[in-house]
Amino acid sequence: MELTPRRAGTVxxxxxLPAIVFGVTKNPLAGVVTAINVLIISTxxxxxxxxxxxxxxxxxxxxxxxxxEHAA
Numbered sequence: 001m002e003l004t005p006r007r008a009g010t011v012x013x014x015x016x017l018p019a020i021v022f023g024v025t026k027n028p029l030a031g032v033v034t035a036i037n038v039l040i041i042s043t044x045x046x047x048x049x050x051x052x053x054x055x056x057x058x059x060x061x062x063x064x065x066x067x068x069e070h071a072a
Contacts, residue, residue, distance in 0.1 A: 009046035013038070 015038045023031010 003049075005046050005049040008049050009042050012042035012045050015042075 016035055019031055019034040019038050022034060023029075
């Protein structure tokens with residue numbers, strides 16, 4: 001089973017359930033803060049695992065640096 005950005009974000013959102021239960025049963029303000037933190041972390045996980053537009057670009061940077069070393 002491959003861990004896609006969508007699946008990782010969904011799994012991270014499961015942490016909202018205990019945050020909501022905590023906010024309802026113990027301290028509403030702490031529950032809201034915890035829920036916001038879970039949403040932020042879920043978004044970051046999704047963005048970090050998502051593909052980027054140009055790739056990483058390591059190959060092109062390495063080749064151009066290598067050419068400059070030999071040209072000098």
